Amino acid sequence: MPGLVIYGGKVDPVLILAIETSCDETSASVLRTAAQERGHVPPVRVPLPDSGTDLGTCPSGTCPPSSTPAKPPEVSGKADLGTGPSGTCPPSSTPATAPEVLSNIVLSQDEVHAPYGGVVPELASRQHIKTIAAIVGEALTRAGVALEGIDLYAVTQGPGLIGSLLIGLSFAKGLAYYHKKPLTGIDHLEAHLEACFLENPGIEYPVLGLLVSGGHTALYFMEEPLSYNLLGRTRDDAAGEALDKIAKFLGLGYPGGPVIEKLGRGGDPKAFPFAVPRTKDRSLDFSFSGLKTAALKHIREHGIVKDDARLPDFLASFEDVIARALVDNLRLAADAVLPRSLVLCGGVARNTRLRARFQDFARQAGLDAYVPSPKLCTDNAAMVGALALKKFARCPDAVTDLDLDAYARS
Ligand code: KG4
Ligand code: ZN
Numbered sequence: 173m174p175g176l177v178i179y180g181g182k183v184d185p186v187l188i189l190a191i192e193t194s195c196d197e198t199s200a201s202v203l204r205t206a207a208q209e210r211g212h213v214p215p216v217r218v219p220l221p222d223s224g225t226d227l228g229t230c231p232s233g234t235c236p237p238s239s240t241p242a243k244p245p246e247v248s249g250k251a252d253l254g255t256g257p258s259g260t261c262p263p264s265s266t267p268a269t270a271p272e273v274l275s276n277i278v279l280s281q282d283e284v285h286a287p288y289g290g291v292v293p294e295l296a297s298r299q300h301i302k303t304i305a306a307i308v309g310e311a312l313t314r315a316g317v318a319l320e321g322i323d324l325y326a327v328t329q330g331p332g333l334i335g336s337l338l339i340g341l342s343f344a345k346g347l348a349y350y351h352k353k354p355l356t357g358i359d360h361l362e363a364h365l366e367a368c369f370l371e372n373p374g375i376e377y378p379v380l381g382l383l384v385s386g387g388h389t390a391l392y393f394m395e396e397p398l399s400y401n402l403l404g405r406t407r408d409d410a411a412g413e414a415l416d417k418i419a420k421f422l423g424l425g426y427p428g429g430p431v432i433e434k435l436g437r438g439g440d441p442k443a444f445p446f447a448v449p450r451t452k453d454r455s456l457d458f459s460f461s462g463l464k465t466a467a468l469k470h471i472r473e474h475g476i477v478k479d480d481a482r483l484p485d486f487l488a489s490f491e492d493v494i495a496r497a498l499v500d501n502l503r504l505a506a507d508a509v510l511p512r513s514l515v516l517c518g519g520v521a522r523n524t525r526l527r528a529r530f531q532d533f534a535r536q537a538g539l540d541a542y543v544p545s546p547k548l549c550t551d552n553a554a555m556v557g558a559l560a561l562k563k564f565a566r567c568p569d570a571v572t573d574l575d576l577d578a579y580a581r582s
Contacts, residue, residue: 185205185206186204186324187202188271188325188557189201189202189308189311189324190203190325190560191304191308191326191340191344191556192551192552192553193339194328194330194333194336195333195551196280197279197552198278198303198307199277200277200304200308200310200312201273201274201277201552202275203561204271204274205272205561205565206270270370270373270558273557275312275313276547277307279303282427284299286425286426289420297335297338300336300339305343308343311553320351326344326357326557326560327345327576328340328341328357328363329341329576330578330579331361331388334580337579338578341577345576356560358563360551361388362400363558363559364517364518364555365381365383365392365515366555366562367517367548367552368515368542368543370555371544375515376512377397377512378393378394378511378513380393380509380514381514382530384498384516385410385412385518385520386427386519386520387412387413388410389406389411389460389518390458391404391405391501391502393511398566404457404501406457406459406460407457407458407459408460408461409464411460411497412428412429412518413460414464415428415491415494416428419431421468429522429523432490433523435483436484436487437488438484438488439488439489440484440485441488441492442492443482443485444489446463446467446489446490447466448496458497463493467490491525495523498530499526503537506537506539511539512540513541513542514534514541515541516543517549519549520549530543
């Protein structure tokens with residue numbers, strides 16, 4: 173009989189298939205919850221509602237916060253997992269152990285978009301349509317799991333390119349509907365932050381997170397697991413976007429971040445004077461468009477071209493001022509919220525100069541600092557699955573219905 177096995181309020185183990193198609197990477201990952209301590213309540217198999225039944229959302233307030241001890245759920249053989257009344261959520265322990273990533277397949281579309289110097293949304297959607305079935309199949313094969321073995325599906329809902337998101341979402345809905353399994357919609361930015369916990373489940377709260385990707389640059393304060401308070405975000409370009417645009421202008425290729433890092437290696441980061449951008453009101457928001465304009469001015473004034481001998485110095489200077497701007501805001505935020513730990517995530521977190529500046533600051537401030545390994549910094553489905561499992565462990569009622577919609581902006 174299909175269903176989820178609940179041991180004394182803990183679901184163990186769960187196999188999850190996660191899908192991520194928010195931008196120009198098609199990714200699927202299979203994860204398994206780490207073996208949890210089993211309670212003494214005997215295992216109960218909970219049948220899922222029929223495919224036509226609304227799985228419902230966890231009504232606000234019915235999921236206990238992580239510190240609230242709750243009674244094990246009173247599940248009978250016919251319990252309705254989705255629409256249970258308040259109090260049916262199991263004890264909300266956030267697992268201290270990370271799930272096991274059985275597979276994490278990421279297919280980059282870089283080659284498709286490189287000739288245009290940036291992501292072309294329509295091409296991204298078409299590419300996802302062509303590859304998603306194969307990527308999901310590969311993730312299952314590598315994990316040694318059949319679709320029938322999947323207990324839960326997770327998919328990125330947004331923010332991102334709406335056409336690309338809708339492809340992942342529709343594909344995941346189809347699987348969940350056909351196999352009569354729950355589907356959880358996941359926020360892409362929260363998933364990036366979760367990537368840090370996947371490799372370091374014991375990170376101590378409160379946590380200050382710096383998220384730096386191609387589409388977003390933001391600071392989050394996380395007082396406890398699954399809480400995300402936005403402290404500041406970019407008012408114009410994201411840091412990754414600024415790197416991508418300058419690389420495009422110089423004809424260096426796409427994505428810009430890695431190519432700027434490669435060509436700027438060995439360059440003098442002080443060779444070109446860039447002022448660290450600050451918002452006028454000294455808020456924790458970021459702004460990178462002024463920096464982009466300053467870079468274009470240097471390029472014109474010094475006549476910098478693709479094969480220029482000064483290119484490494486210029487790129488190193490540009491990369492360095494972006495890293496300084498990011499860490500300066502992180503410092504301001506840390507002074508304001510007094511975190512215990514710092515995390516850095518998103519595609520730009522792969523950057524060596526930024527990682528070094530981040531670690532230097534953490535050392536000076538006496539804070540624990542974490543950065544995911546490079547493959548978990550850029551978009552991937554493992555971070556989506558990890559977050560879905562954490563939410564599911566907190567409250568199995570939080571599975572959402574098949575009316576999930578994509579959103580372009582947060
Ligand atoms: O998180 P991500 O994969 O996608 C978004 O959610 O946007 O981030 C992609 C961004 C791109 O702007 C890319 O240029 C940047 O991450 N990036 C880097 C590096 N690797 C990727 N930026 C600087 N240095 C890198 N090594
Ligand atoms: Zn991303």
